[in-house]
Amino acid sequence: MKAKILITPKSFANYKDSVYPDIVCQGYEIIENRLGRTMTGEEIVELASEEVVGIIIGIDPLPAGVLRRCKDLRAVSKYGMGTDNIDLDAARELNIEVQIAAGTNNVSVAEHTIGLLFAAARRIPKNVAEVKLGHWERMMGIELTGKTIGVVGGGQIGREVAIRAKGIGMRVLLYDPFLQADAEAYLTSNGIRRIEQLEELLAQSDAVSLHVPYTPNTKHLINAETINRMKHGAMLINTSRGELVDEEVLYEALLVNRISAAAQDVFSVEPPEIGNKLVGLDNFFLTSHTGAYTKDAVERMATVSTRNLLEMLGRTTERRL
Known part of the structure:
Protein backbone atom coordinates (compact mmCIF):
# COMPACT_ATOMS: atom_id res chain seq x y z
CA MET A 1 0.00 0.00 0.00
CA ASN A 105 1.16 35.41 3.71
CA ASN A 106 2.63 38.22 5.81
CA VAL A 107 2.34 40.80 3.02
CA SER A 108 -1.27 39.91 2.23
CA VAL A 109 -2.35 40.07 5.88
CA ALA A 110 -0.47 43.34 6.40
CA GLU A 111 -2.17 44.93 3.39
CA HIS A 112 -5.56 43.74 4.64
CA THR A 113 -4.78 45.24 8.03
CA ILE A 114 -4.06 48.63 6.50
CA GLY A 115 -7.24 48.32 4.46
CA LEU A 116 -9.25 47.75 7.65
CA LEU A 117 -7.50 50.70 9.26
CA PHE A 118 -8.62 53.00 6.45
CA ALA A 119 -12.13 51.50 6.58
CA ALA A 120 -12.39 52.29 10.28
CA ALA A 121 -10.88 55.77 9.99
CA ARG A 122 -13.15 56.85 7.12
CA ARG A 123 -16.22 54.72 7.99
CA ILE A 124 -16.11 53.25 4.49
CA PRO A 125 -18.30 50.14 5.01
CA LYS A 126 -21.12 52.16 6.60
CA ASN A 127 -20.86 54.89 3.95
CA VAL A 128 -21.02 52.38 1.09
CA ALA A 129 -24.00 50.60 2.65
CA GLU A 130 -25.90 53.88 3.07
CA VAL A 131 -25.24 54.95 -0.51
CA LYS A 132 -26.57 51.60 -1.77
CA LEU A 133 -29.75 52.34 0.20
CA GLY A 134 -30.09 55.66 -1.60
CA HIS A 135 -28.86 57.82 1.29
CA TRP A 136 -26.42 60.51 0.15
CA GLU A 137 -25.03 61.73 3.47
CA ARG A 138 -21.40 62.57 4.11
CA MET A 139 -19.77 60.83 7.07
CA MET A 140 -17.02 62.49 9.05
CA GLY A 141 -13.81 60.51 9.32
CA ILE A 142 -10.24 61.16 10.43
CA GLU A 143 -6.89 61.37 8.67
CA LEU A 144 -4.29 58.74 9.51
CA THR A 145 -1.30 60.89 8.62
CA GLY A 146 0.29 62.12 11.83
CA LYS A 147 -1.66 59.71 14.02
CA THR A 148 -0.02 57.02 16.18
CA ILE A 149 -0.52 53.30 15.62
CA GLY A 150 0.46 50.79 18.26
CA VAL A 151 1.47 47.45 16.74
CA VAL A 152 1.21 44.60 19.23
CA GLY A 153 3.47 41.79 18.04
CA GLY A 154 6.71 42.14 16.12
CA GLY A 155 6.67 39.00 14.00
CA GLN A 156 6.62 38.96 10.21
CA ILE A 157 3.10 40.35 9.87
CA GLY A 158 3.45 42.97 12.59
CA ARG A 159 6.66 44.25 11.00
CA GLU A 160 5.04 44.53 7.57
CA VAL A 161 2.11 46.46 9.07
CA ALA A 162 4.50 48.82 10.84
CA ILE A 163 6.41 49.59 7.63
CA ARG A 164 3.19 50.31 5.72
CA ALA A 165 1.87 52.51 8.51
CA LYS A 166 5.10 54.51 8.36
CA GLY A 167 4.58 54.81 4.61
CA ILE A 168 1.26 56.63 5.09
CA GLY A 169 2.81 59.05 7.56
CA MET A 170 1.87 57.46 10.88
CA ARG A 171 3.98 57.38 14.02
CA VAL A 172 4.58 53.71 14.84
CA LEU A 173 5.01 52.15 18.27
CA LEU A 174 5.73 48.44 18.63
CA TYR A 175 5.30 46.19 21.65
CA ASP A 176 6.64 42.65 21.75
CA PRO A 177 8.46 41.21 24.79
CA PHE A 178 9.84 38.41 22.61
CA LEU A 179 11.42 40.38 19.77
CA GLN A 180 14.12 38.49 17.90
CA ALA A 181 17.80 39.45 17.89
CA ASP A 182 17.58 41.37 14.61
CA ALA A 183 14.91 43.72 15.96
CA GLU A 184 17.10 46.72 16.80
CA ALA A 185 18.36 47.10 13.24
CA TYR A 186 14.80 46.79 11.91
CA LEU A 187 13.44 49.36 14.37
CA THR A 188 16.22 51.86 13.76
CA SER A 189 16.21 51.61 9.97
CA ASN A 190 12.43 52.07 9.78
CA GLY A 191 12.01 54.75 12.45
CA ILE A 192 9.85 52.57 14.67
CA ARG A 193 9.86 53.04 18.44
CA ARG A 194 9.84 49.99 20.68
CA ILE A 195 7.62 50.25 23.78
CA GLU A 196 8.46 48.11 26.80
CA GLN A 197 5.00 48.00 28.38
CA LEU A 198 1.69 47.24 26.68
CA GLU A 199 -0.09 49.78 28.89
CA GLU A 200 2.17 52.55 27.61
CA LEU A 201 1.50 51.63 23.98
CA LEU A 202 -2.26 51.56 24.55
CA ALA A 203 -2.23 54.97 26.21
CA GLN A 204 -0.37 56.63 23.32
CA SER A 205 -2.03 54.99 20.30
CA ASP A 206 -4.83 56.36 18.13
CA ALA A 207 -5.13 52.87 16.64
CA VAL A 208 -4.04 49.51 18.04
CA SER A 209 -3.35 46.59 15.71
CA LEU A 210 -3.00 43.02 17.05
CA HIS A 211 -0.46 40.59 15.59
CA VAL A 212 0.21 37.97 18.25
CA PRO A 213 -0.68 34.26 18.34
CA TYR A 214 -3.51 32.92 20.46
CA THR A 215 -2.15 31.29 23.62
CA PRO A 216 -3.46 31.01 27.19
CA ASN A 217 -1.45 34.16 27.95
CA THR A 218 -2.94 36.19 25.10
CA LYS A 219 -6.57 35.13 25.51
CA HIS A 220 -8.64 38.30 25.98
CA LEU A 221 -5.54 40.46 25.73
CA ILE A 222 -8.06 43.18 24.95
CA ASN A 223 -10.35 43.23 27.98
CA ALA A 224 -12.01 45.76 30.28
CA GLU A 225 -8.72 46.75 31.88
CA THR A 226 -6.74 47.16 28.66
CA ILE A 227 -9.58 49.01 26.92
CA ASN A 228 -9.62 51.47 29.81
CA ARG A 229 -5.90 52.03 29.16
CA MET A 230 -6.56 52.99 25.55
CA LYS A 231 -7.07 56.54 24.32
CA HIS A 232 -10.69 57.60 24.37
CA GLY A 233 -12.00 57.16 20.82
CA ALA A 234 -9.10 54.99 19.63
CA MET A 235 -9.57 52.33 16.94
CA LEU A 236 -8.87 48.59 17.29
CA ILE A 237 -7.74 46.37 14.40
CA ASN A 238 -7.47 42.59 14.79
CA THR A 239 -6.30 40.36 11.95
CA SER A 240 -4.75 37.73 14.24
CA ARG A 241 -7.21 35.62 16.27
CA GLY A 242 -10.69 36.38 17.56
CA GLU A 243 -9.91 34.98 20.99
CA LEU A 244 -7.51 37.87 21.67
CA VAL A 245 -10.50 40.16 22.27
CA ASP A 246 -13.20 39.92 24.91
CA GLU A 247 -16.10 40.50 22.53
CA GLU A 248 -18.63 41.34 25.25
CA VAL A 249 -16.38 44.06 26.61
CA LEU A 250 -15.64 45.32 23.09
CA TYR A 251 -19.37 45.55 22.38
CA GLU A 252 -19.94 47.73 25.45
CA ALA A 253 -16.95 49.95 24.58
CA LEU A 254 -18.16 50.48 21.00
CA LEU A 255 -21.73 51.09 22.11
CA VAL A 256 -20.70 54.16 24.12
CA ASN A 257 -17.90 55.17 21.70
CA ARG A 258 -15.21 54.49 24.30
CA ILE A 259 -13.58 52.94 21.23
CA SER A 260 -14.64 54.75 18.07
CA ALA A 261 -14.38 51.74 15.76
CA ALA A 262 -13.11 48.17 15.62
CA ALA A 263 -12.28 46.26 12.45
CA GLN A 264 -11.51 42.54 12.53
CA ASP A 265 -10.78 39.73 10.11
CA VAL A 266 -11.29 37.14 12.84
CA PHE A 267 -13.94 36.21 15.38
CA SER A 268 -14.14 33.91 18.39
CA VAL A 269 -16.63 31.67 16.55
CA GLU A 270 -16.40 31.66 12.77
CA PRO A 271 -18.78 32.37 11.23
CA PRO A 272 -20.57 34.33 13.98
CA GLU A 273 -24.19 33.52 14.69
CA ILE A 274 -26.78 35.38 12.65
CA GLY A 275 -27.88 38.40 14.63
CA ASN A 276 -24.71 38.64 16.73
CA LYS A 277 -25.01 41.98 18.53
CA LEU A 278 -21.36 42.97 18.07
CA VAL A 279 -21.46 42.32 14.32
CA GLY A 280 -24.63 44.41 14.13
CA LEU A 281 -22.97 47.60 15.38
CA ASP A 282 -22.34 50.32 12.80
CA ASN A 283 -18.81 50.92 14.14
CA PHE A 284 -17.75 47.28 14.07
CA PHE A 285 -16.50 45.84 10.77
CA LEU A 286 -15.83 42.13 10.25
CA THR A 287 -14.37 40.40 7.21
CA SER A 288 -14.47 36.63 6.76
CA HIS A 289 -10.93 35.61 7.80
CA THR A 290 -9.71 36.63 4.38
CA GLY A 291 -6.51 38.47 5.26
CA ALA A 292 -4.23 35.79 3.82
CA TYR A 293 -6.62 34.92 1.00
CA THR A 294 -4.97 36.49 -2.02
Missing part, protein backbone atom coordinates in the same frame (compact mmCIF):
# COMPACT_ATOMS: atom_id res chain seq x y z
CA LYS A 2 1.22 3.50 -0.83
CA ALA A 3 1.84 5.95 1.98
CA LYS A 4 -0.73 8.74 1.85
CA ILE A 5 -0.83 12.49 2.36
CA LEU A 6 -3.99 14.27 3.50
CA ILE A 7 -4.56 17.84 2.26
CA THR A 8 -7.29 19.74 4.12
CA PRO A 9 -7.27 23.42 2.93
CA LYS A 10 -10.10 24.08 0.49
CA SER A 11 -8.14 26.55 -1.64
CA PHE A 12 -5.15 24.24 -2.01
CA ALA A 13 -6.79 22.50 -4.98
CA ASN A 14 -6.50 25.70 -7.02
CA TYR A 15 -2.77 24.99 -7.34
CA LYS A 16 -2.84 21.22 -7.60
CA ASP A 17 -1.40 21.25 -11.11
CA SER A 18 1.78 22.88 -9.86
CA VAL A 19 2.30 21.00 -6.58
CA TYR A 20 0.59 17.61 -6.85
CA PRO A 21 3.14 16.23 -9.34
CA ASP A 22 5.90 16.76 -6.74
CA ILE A 23 3.93 14.71 -4.20
CA VAL A 24 3.07 11.93 -6.62
CA CYS A 25 6.67 11.81 -7.87
CA GLN A 26 7.77 10.98 -4.33
CA GLY A 27 5.45 7.99 -4.34
CA TYR A 28 2.64 9.30 -2.15
CA GLU A 29 -1.10 8.96 -2.70
CA ILE A 30 -3.09 12.17 -2.19
CA ILE A 31 -6.30 12.37 -0.17
CA GLU A 32 -8.24 15.64 -0.49
CA ASN A 33 -10.77 17.37 1.68
CA ARG A 34 -13.86 17.15 -0.53
CA LEU A 35 -16.33 18.55 2.00
CA GLY A 36 -16.08 22.14 0.81
CA ARG A 37 -15.52 23.34 4.38
CA THR A 38 -13.16 23.06 7.33
CA MET A 39 -12.91 19.46 8.54
CA THR A 40 -13.70 18.34 12.08
CA GLY A 41 -11.27 16.27 14.11
CA GLU A 42 -13.38 13.15 13.65
CA GLU A 43 -13.47 13.65 9.88
CA ILE A 44 -9.69 13.93 9.82
CA VAL A 45 -9.38 10.70 11.82
CA GLU A 46 -11.72 8.92 9.38
CA LEU A 47 -9.31 9.68 6.53
CA ALA A 48 -5.98 9.62 8.35
CA SER A 49 -6.16 6.96 11.06
CA GLU A 50 -3.97 4.60 9.01
CA GLU A 51 -1.41 4.92 6.18
CA VAL A 52 -1.43 8.74 6.21
CA VAL A 53 2.15 9.79 6.94
CA GLY A 54 1.74 13.52 6.30
CA ILE A 55 -0.94 16.19 6.55
CA ILE A 56 -1.02 19.65 4.97
CA ILE A 57 -3.35 21.43 7.39
CA GLY A 58 -5.27 24.68 7.21
CA ILE A 59 -7.36 25.84 10.16
CA ASP A 60 -8.77 22.34 10.72
CA PRO A 61 -8.26 21.06 14.29
CA LEU A 62 -5.39 18.74 15.20
CA PRO A 63 -5.72 18.31 18.98
CA ALA A 64 -3.85 15.61 20.90
CA GLY A 65 -6.69 13.10 20.56
CA VAL A 66 -6.68 13.37 16.77
CA LEU A 67 -2.89 13.18 16.49
CA ARG A 68 -2.77 10.03 18.64
CA ARG A 69 -5.37 8.32 16.46
CA CYS A 70 -3.43 9.04 13.26
CA LYS A 71 -1.16 6.05 13.84
CA ASP A 72 1.23 6.47 10.92
CA LEU A 73 1.49 10.27 10.95
CA ARG A 74 5.06 11.59 10.86
CA ALA A 75 4.77 15.21 9.68
CA VAL A 76 2.30 18.10 9.67
CA SER A 77 2.83 21.06 7.35
CA LYS A 78 0.87 24.20 8.15
CA TYR A 79 -0.73 25.95 5.19
CA GLY A 80 -0.04 29.36 6.68
CA MET A 81 1.53 30.66 9.88
CA GLY A 82 -0.62 30.11 12.97
CA THR A 83 -0.35 26.82 14.85
CA ASP A 84 -3.01 27.31 17.53
CA ASN A 85 -5.13 24.58 15.89
CA ILE A 86 -2.31 22.05 16.36
CA ASP A 87 -1.37 20.54 19.73
CA LEU A 88 2.38 21.07 19.44
CA ASP A 89 3.14 19.38 22.77
CA ALA A 90 1.35 16.22 21.66
CA ALA A 91 3.11 16.36 18.30
CA ARG A 92 6.51 16.48 20.03
CA GLU A 93 5.52 13.62 22.30
CA LEU A 94 4.50 11.54 19.28
CA ASN A 95 7.62 12.50 17.26
CA ILE A 96 5.49 14.24 14.64
CA GLU A 97 7.36 17.11 12.96
CA VAL A 98 5.45 20.36 12.46
CA GLN A 99 6.48 23.25 10.24
CA ILE A 100 4.79 26.50 9.20
CA ALA A 101 4.84 28.14 5.78
CA ALA A 102 6.86 31.12 6.97
CA GLY A 103 7.01 34.24 4.83
CA THR A 104 4.11 33.29 2.57
CA LYS A 295 -3.93 34.72 -5.19
CA ASP A 296 -0.32 35.54 -4.41
CA ALA A 297 -0.32 34.28 -0.81
CA VAL A 298 -2.35 31.15 -1.52
CA GLU A 299 0.00 30.13 -4.31
CA ARG A 300 3.03 30.69 -2.07
CA MET A 301 1.42 28.76 0.80
CA ALA A 302 0.65 25.80 -1.45
CA THR A 303 4.20 25.69 -2.80
CA VAL A 304 5.98 26.17 0.52
CA SER A 305 3.75 23.88 2.60
CA THR A 306 4.21 21.11 0.04
CA ARG A 307 7.97 21.56 -0.01
CA ASN A 308 8.09 21.62 3.79
CA LEU A 309 6.08 18.40 4.09
CA LEU A 310 8.19 16.50 1.58
CA GLU A 311 11.38 17.65 3.31
CA MET A 312 10.08 16.57 6.71
CA LEU A 313 9.00 13.19 5.38
CA GLY A 314 12.39 12.78 3.75
CA ARG A 315 14.12 13.40 7.09
CA THR A 316 11.86 11.05 9.01
CA THR A 317 12.39 8.32 6.38
CA GLU A 318 16.17 8.67 6.66
CA ARG A 319 15.99 8.39 10.46
CA ARG A 320 13.99 5.18 10.19
CA LEU A 321 16.44 3.54 7.76
Whole structure:
Protein backbone atom coordinates (compact mmCIF):
# COMPACT_ATOMS: atom_id res chain seq x y z
CA MET A 1 0.00 0.00 0.00
CA LYS A 2 1.22 3.50 -0.83
CA ALA A 3 1.84 5.95 1.98
CA LYS A 4 -0.73 8.74 1.85
CA ILE A 5 -0.83 12.49 2.36
CA LEU A 6 -3.99 14.27 3.50
CA ILE A 7 -4.56 17.84 2.26
CA THR A 8 -7.29 19.74 4.12
CA PRO A 9 -7.27 23.42 2.93
CA LYS A 10 -10.10 24.08 0.49
CA SER A 11 -8.14 26.55 -1.64
CA PHE A 12 -5.15 24.24 -2.01
CA ALA A 13 -6.79 22.50 -4.98
CA ASN A 14 -6.50 25.70 -7.02
CA TYR A 15 -2.77 24.99 -7.34
CA LYS A 16 -2.84 21.22 -7.60
CA ASP A 17 -1.40 21.25 -11.11
CA SER A 18 1.78 22.88 -9.86
CA VAL A 19 2.30 21.00 -6.58
CA TYR A 20 0.59 17.61 -6.85
CA PRO A 21 3.14 16.23 -9.34
CA ASP A 22 5.90 16.76 -6.74
CA ILE A 23 3.93 14.71 -4.20
CA VAL A 24 3.07 11.93 -6.62
CA CYS A 25 6.67 11.81 -7.87
CA GLN A 26 7.77 10.98 -4.33
CA GLY A 27 5.45 7.99 -4.34
CA TYR A 28 2.64 9.30 -2.15
CA GLU A 29 -1.10 8.96 -2.70
CA ILE A 30 -3.09 12.17 -2.19
CA ILE A 31 -6.30 12.37 -0.17
CA GLU A 32 -8.24 15.64 -0.49
CA ASN A 33 -10.77 17.37 1.68
CA ARG A 34 -13.86 17.15 -0.53
CA LEU A 35 -16.33 18.55 2.00
CA GLY A 36 -16.08 22.14 0.81
CA ARG A 37 -15.52 23.34 4.38
CA THR A 38 -13.16 23.06 7.33
CA MET A 39 -12.91 19.46 8.54
CA THR A 40 -13.70 18.34 12.08
CA GLY A 41 -11.27 16.27 14.11
CA GLU A 42 -13.38 13.15 13.65
CA GLU A 43 -13.47 13.65 9.88
CA ILE A 44 -9.69 13.93 9.82
CA VAL A 45 -9.38 10.70 11.82
CA GLU A 46 -11.72 8.92 9.38
CA LEU A 47 -9.31 9.68 6.53
CA ALA A 48 -5.98 9.62 8.35
CA SER A 49 -6.16 6.96 11.06
CA GLU A 50 -3.97 4.60 9.01
CA GLU A 51 -1.41 4.92 6.18
CA VAL A 52 -1.43 8.74 6.21
CA VAL A 53 2.15 9.79 6.94
CA GLY A 54 1.74 13.52 6.30
CA ILE A 55 -0.94 16.19 6.55
CA ILE A 56 -1.02 19.65 4.97
CA ILE A 57 -3.35 21.43 7.39
CA GLY A 58 -5.27 24.68 7.21
CA ILE A 59 -7.36 25.84 10.16
CA ASP A 60 -8.77 22.34 10.72
CA PRO A 61 -8.26 21.06 14.29
CA LEU A 62 -5.39 18.74 15.20
CA PRO A 63 -5.72 18.31 18.98
CA ALA A 64 -3.85 15.61 20.90
CA GLY A 65 -6.69 13.10 20.56
CA VAL A 66 -6.68 13.37 16.77
CA LEU A 67 -2.89 13.18 16.49
CA ARG A 68 -2.77 10.03 18.64
CA ARG A 69 -5.37 8.32 16.46
CA CYS A 70 -3.43 9.04 13.26
CA LYS A 71 -1.16 6.05 13.84
CA ASP A 72 1.23 6.47 10.92
CA LEU A 73 1.49 10.27 10.95
CA ARG A 74 5.06 11.59 10.86
CA ALA A 75 4.77 15.21 9.68
CA VAL A 76 2.30 18.10 9.67
CA SER A 77 2.83 21.06 7.35
CA LYS A 78 0.87 24.20 8.15
CA TYR A 79 -0.73 25.95 5.19
CA GLY A 80 -0.04 29.36 6.68
CA MET A 81 1.53 30.66 9.88
CA GLY A 82 -0.62 30.11 12.97
CA THR A 83 -0.35 26.82 14.85
CA ASP A 84 -3.01 27.31 17.53
CA ASN A 85 -5.13 24.58 15.89
CA ILE A 86 -2.31 22.05 16.36
CA ASP A 87 -1.37 20.54 19.73
CA LEU A 88 2.38 21.07 19.44
CA ASP A 89 3.14 19.38 22.77
CA ALA A 90 1.35 16.22 21.66
CA ALA A 91 3.11 16.36 18.30
CA ARG A 92 6.51 16.48 20.03
CA GLU A 93 5.52 13.62 22.30
CA LEU A 94 4.50 11.54 19.28
CA ASN A 95 7.62 12.50 17.26
CA ILE A 96 5.49 14.24 14.64
CA GLU A 97 7.36 17.11 12.96
CA VAL A 98 5.45 20.36 12.46
CA GLN A 99 6.48 23.25 10.24
CA ILE A 100 4.79 26.50 9.20
CA ALA A 101 4.84 28.14 5.78
CA ALA A 102 6.86 31.12 6.97
CA GLY A 103 7.01 34.24 4.83
CA THR A 104 4.11 33.29 2.57
CA ASN A 105 1.16 35.41 3.71
CA ASN A 106 2.63 38.22 5.81
CA VAL A 107 2.34 40.80 3.02
CA SER A 108 -1.27 39.91 2.23
CA VAL A 109 -2.35 40.07 5.88
CA ALA A 110 -0.47 43.34 6.40
CA GLU A 111 -2.17 44.93 3.39
CA HIS A 112 -5.56 43.74 4.64
CA THR A 113 -4.78 45.24 8.03
CA ILE A 114 -4.06 48.63 6.50
CA GLY A 115 -7.24 48.32 4.46
CA LEU A 116 -9.25 47.75 7.65
CA LEU A 117 -7.50 50.70 9.26
CA PHE A 118 -8.62 53.00 6.45
CA ALA A 119 -12.13 51.50 6.58
CA ALA A 120 -12.39 52.29 10.28
CA ALA A 121 -10.88 55.77 9.99
CA ARG A 122 -13.15 56.85 7.12
CA ARG A 123 -16.22 54.72 7.99
CA ILE A 124 -16.11 53.25 4.49
CA PRO A 125 -18.30 50.14 5.01
CA LYS A 126 -21.12 52.16 6.60
CA ASN A 127 -20.86 54.89 3.95
CA VAL A 128 -21.02 52.38 1.09
CA ALA A 129 -24.00 50.60 2.65
CA GLU A 130 -25.90 53.88 3.07
CA VAL A 131 -25.24 54.95 -0.51
CA LYS A 132 -26.57 51.60 -1.77
CA LEU A 133 -29.75 52.34 0.20
CA GLY A 134 -30.09 55.66 -1.60
CA HIS A 135 -28.86 57.82 1.29
CA TRP A 136 -26.42 60.51 0.15
CA GLU A 137 -25.03 61.73 3.47
CA ARG A 138 -21.40 62.57 4.11
CA MET A 139 -19.77 60.83 7.07
CA MET A 140 -17.02 62.49 9.05
CA GLY A 141 -13.81 60.51 9.32
CA ILE A 142 -10.24 61.16 10.43
CA GLU A 143 -6.89 61.37 8.67
CA LEU A 144 -4.29 58.74 9.51
CA THR A 145 -1.30 60.89 8.62
CA GLY A 146 0.29 62.12 11.83
CA LYS A 147 -1.66 59.71 14.02
CA THR A 148 -0.02 57.02 16.18
CA ILE A 149 -0.52 53.30 15.62
CA GLY A 150 0.46 50.79 18.26
CA VAL A 151 1.47 47.45 16.74
CA VAL A 152 1.21 44.60 19.23
CA GLY A 153 3.47 41.79 18.04
CA GLY A 154 6.71 42.14 16.12
CA GLY A 155 6.67 39.00 14.00
CA GLN A 156 6.62 38.96 10.21
CA ILE A 157 3.10 40.35 9.87
CA GLY A 158 3.45 42.97 12.59
CA ARG A 159 6.66 44.25 11.00
CA GLU A 160 5.04 44.53 7.57
CA VAL A 161 2.11 46.46 9.07
CA ALA A 162 4.50 48.82 10.84
CA ILE A 163 6.41 49.59 7.63
CA ARG A 164 3.19 50.31 5.72
CA ALA A 165 1.87 52.51 8.51
CA LYS A 166 5.10 54.51 8.36
CA GLY A 167 4.58 54.81 4.61
CA ILE A 168 1.26 56.63 5.09
CA GLY A 169 2.81 59.05 7.56
CA MET A 170 1.87 57.46 10.88
CA ARG A 171 3.98 57.38 14.02
CA VAL A 172 4.58 53.71 14.84
CA LEU A 173 5.01 52.15 18.27
CA LEU A 174 5.73 48.44 18.63
CA TYR A 175 5.30 46.19 21.65
CA ASP A 176 6.64 42.65 21.75
CA PRO A 177 8.46 41.21 24.79
CA PHE A 178 9.84 38.41 22.61
CA LEU A 179 11.42 40.38 19.77
CA GLN A 180 14.12 38.49 17.90
CA ALA A 181 17.80 39.45 17.89
CA ASP A 182 17.58 41.37 14.61
CA ALA A 183 14.91 43.72 15.96
CA GLU A 184 17.10 46.72 16.80
CA ALA A 185 18.36 47.10 13.24
CA TYR A 186 14.80 46.79 11.91
CA LEU A 187 13.44 49.36 14.37
CA THR A 188 16.22 51.86 13.76
CA SER A 189 16.21 51.61 9.97
CA ASN A 190 12.43 52.07 9.78
CA GLY A 191 12.01 54.75 12.45
CA ILE A 192 9.85 52.57 14.67
CA ARG A 193 9.86 53.04 18.44
CA ARG A 194 9.84 49.99 20.68
CA ILE A 195 7.62 50.25 23.78
CA GLU A 196 8.46 48.11 26.80
CA GLN A 197 5.00 48.00 28.38
CA LEU A 198 1.69 47.24 26.68
CA GLU A 199 -0.09 49.78 28.89
CA GLU A 200 2.17 52.55 27.61
CA LEU A 201 1.50 51.63 23.98
CA LEU A 202 -2.26 51.56 24.55
CA ALA A 203 -2.23 54.97 26.21
CA GLN A 204 -0.37 56.63 23.32
CA SER A 205 -2.03 54.99 20.30
CA ASP A 206 -4.83 56.36 18.13
CA ALA A 207 -5.13 52.87 16.64
CA VAL A 208 -4.04 49.51 18.04
CA SER A 209 -3.35 46.59 15.71
CA LEU A 210 -3.00 43.02 17.05
CA HIS A 211 -0.46 40.59 15.59
CA VAL A 212 0.21 37.97 18.25
CA PRO A 213 -0.68 34.26 18.34
CA TYR A 214 -3.51 32.92 20.46
CA THR A 215 -2.15 31.29 23.62
CA PRO A 216 -3.46 31.01 27.19
CA ASN A 217 -1.45 34.16 27.95
CA THR A 218 -2.94 36.19 25.10
CA LYS A 219 -6.57 35.13 25.51
CA HIS A 220 -8.64 38.30 25.98
CA LEU A 221 -5.54 40.46 25.73
CA ILE A 222 -8.06 43.18 24.95
CA ASN A 223 -10.35 43.23 27.98
CA ALA A 224 -12.01 45.76 30.28
CA GLU A 225 -8.72 46.75 31.88
CA THR A 226 -6.74 47.16 28.66
CA ILE A 227 -9.58 49.01 26.92
CA ASN A 228 -9.62 51.47 29.81
CA ARG A 229 -5.90 52.03 29.16
CA MET A 230 -6.56 52.99 25.55
CA LYS A 231 -7.07 56.54 24.32
CA HIS A 232 -10.69 57.60 24.37
CA GLY A 233 -12.00 57.16 20.82
CA ALA A 234 -9.10 54.99 19.63
CA MET A 235 -9.57 52.33 16.94
CA LEU A 236 -8.87 48.59 17.29
CA ILE A 237 -7.74 46.37 14.40
CA ASN A 238 -7.47 42.59 14.79
CA THR A 239 -6.30 40.36 11.95
CA SER A 240 -4.75 37.73 14.24
CA ARG A 241 -7.21 35.62 16.27
CA GLY A 242 -10.69 36.38 17.56
CA GLU A 243 -9.91 34.98 20.99
CA LEU A 244 -7.51 37.87 21.67
CA VAL A 245 -10.50 40.16 22.27
CA ASP A 246 -13.20 39.92 24.91
CA GLU A 247 -16.10 40.50 22.53
CA GLU A 248 -18.63 41.34 25.25
CA VAL A 249 -16.38 44.06 26.61
CA LEU A 250 -15.64 45.32 23.09
CA TYR A 251 -19.37 45.55 22.38
CA GLU A 252 -19.94 47.73 25.45
CA ALA A 253 -16.95 49.95 24.58
CA LEU A 254 -18.16 50.48 21.00
CA LEU A 255 -21.73 51.09 22.11
CA VAL A 256 -20.70 54.16 24.12
CA ASN A 257 -17.90 55.17 21.70
CA ARG A 258 -15.21 54.49 24.30
CA ILE A 259 -13.58 52.94 21.23
CA SER A 260 -14.64 54.75 18.07
CA ALA A 261 -14.38 51.74 15.76
CA ALA A 262 -13.11 48.17 15.62
CA ALA A 263 -12.28 46.26 12.45
CA GLN A 264 -11.51 42.54 12.53
CA ASP A 265 -10.78 39.73 10.11
CA VAL A 266 -11.29 37.14 12.84
CA PHE A 267 -13.94 36.21 15.38
CA SER A 268 -14.14 33.91 18.39
CA VAL A 269 -16.63 31.67 16.55
CA GLU A 270 -16.40 31.66 12.77
CA PRO A 271 -18.78 32.37 11.23
CA PRO A 272 -20.57 34.33 13.98
CA GLU A 273 -24.19 33.52 14.69
CA ILE A 274 -26.78 35.38 12.65
CA GLY A 275 -27.88 38.40 14.63
CA ASN A 276 -24.71 38.64 16.73
CA LYS A 277 -25.01 41.98 18.53
CA LEU A 278 -21.36 42.97 18.07
CA VAL A 279 -21.46 42.32 14.32
CA GLY A 280 -24.63 44.41 14.13
CA LEU A 281 -22.97 47.60 15.38
CA ASP A 282 -22.34 50.32 12.80
CA ASN A 283 -18.81 50.92 14.14
CA PHE A 284 -17.75 47.28 14.07
CA PHE A 285 -16.50 45.84 10.77
CA LEU A 286 -15.83 42.13 10.25
CA THR A 287 -14.37 40.40 7.21
CA SER A 288 -14.47 36.63 6.76
CA HIS A 289 -10.93 35.61 7.80
CA THR A 290 -9.71 36.63 4.38
CA GLY A 291 -6.51 38.47 5.26
CA ALA A 292 -4.23 35.79 3.82
CA TYR A 293 -6.62 34.92 1.00
CA THR A 294 -4.97 36.49 -2.02
CA LYS A 295 -3.93 34.72 -5.19
CA ASP A 296 -0.32 35.54 -4.41
CA ALA A 297 -0.32 34.28 -0.81
CA VAL A 298 -2.35 31.15 -1.52
CA GLU A 299 0.00 30.13 -4.31
CA ARG A 300 3.03 30.69 -2.07
CA MET A 301 1.42 28.76 0.80
CA ALA A 302 0.65 25.80 -1.45
CA THR A 303 4.20 25.69 -2.80
CA VAL A 304 5.98 26.17 0.52
CA SER A 305 3.75 23.88 2.60
CA THR A 306 4.21 21.11 0.04
CA ARG A 307 7.97 21.56 -0.01
CA ASN A 308 8.09 21.62 3.79
CA LEU A 309 6.08 18.40 4.09
CA LEU A 310 8.19 16.50 1.58
CA GLU A 311 11.38 17.65 3.31
CA MET A 312 10.08 16.57 6.71
CA LEU A 313 9.00 13.19 5.38
CA GLY A 314 12.39 12.78 3.75
CA ARG A 315 14.12 13.40 7.09
CA THR A 316 11.86 11.05 9.01
CA THR A 317 12.39 8.32 6.38
CA GLU A 318 16.17 8.67 6.66
CA ARG A 319 15.99 8.39 10.46
CA ARG A 320 13.99 5.18 10.19
CA LEU A 321 16.44 3.54 7.76
